[in-house]
Amino acid sequence: MSLDIIRLNDIRRMRDEAELLVDGATVKAAFDRMAVAITTRLADTDPLVFAVMNGGLLPAGRLLSRLDFPLELSYLHATRYGDAVQGEDVEWRARPDANVQGRTVLIVDDVLDAGHTLLAITEHLRELGAREVLTAVLVNKLHDRKAHPGLHADFTGLELPDRFLFGSGMDYRGYWRNADGIYAVKDL
Secondary structure, three states: OOHHHHHHHHHHHHHHHOEEEEOHHHHHHHHHHHHHHHHHHHOOOOOEEEEEOOOOHHHHHHHHOOOOOOOEEEEEEEEOOOOOOOOOOOEEEEOOOOOOOOOEEEEEEEEEOOOHHHHHHHHHHHHOOOOEEEEEEEEEEEOOOOOOOOOOOOEEEEEEEOOOEEEOOEOEOOEOOOOOOEEEOOOO
């Protein structure tokens, strides 16, 4: 058996052994609630929305299709994880290239864990002249290791325990972002 087949079998087994914390219908309902809150707050602001790659790609797609008002969409890529399971320093892979000067900006990402990456992105956009920077995450992990006390997103879909999560945009070693629902890795 090749190493690629063994690795894929391990990735499949990991999902089979994982605990389903949130089913797909509950994730859908969370996006519906977020869309209502975002529409109420941003419908008249001509916002510029940034999907944070790679984790924010799926949440942005599922969320933006629920927003029935004019907005511009762009992306950026800052990460502390890559395909690893533990974070390092924030690394910019693609800085924002849209003009944020004087704009209301919404950052969409998959999860707020400690928040170092989200803070770095927010600070960078403010330095570029954004009038207002708001954040939306599908999941806020519940723990006391936030980058600063009280750190939270402006729009949050779900509050989940501090476990290694994947699905609905979040990954396990680069895999399973596409999993419907949200899973917790066994023994991590």
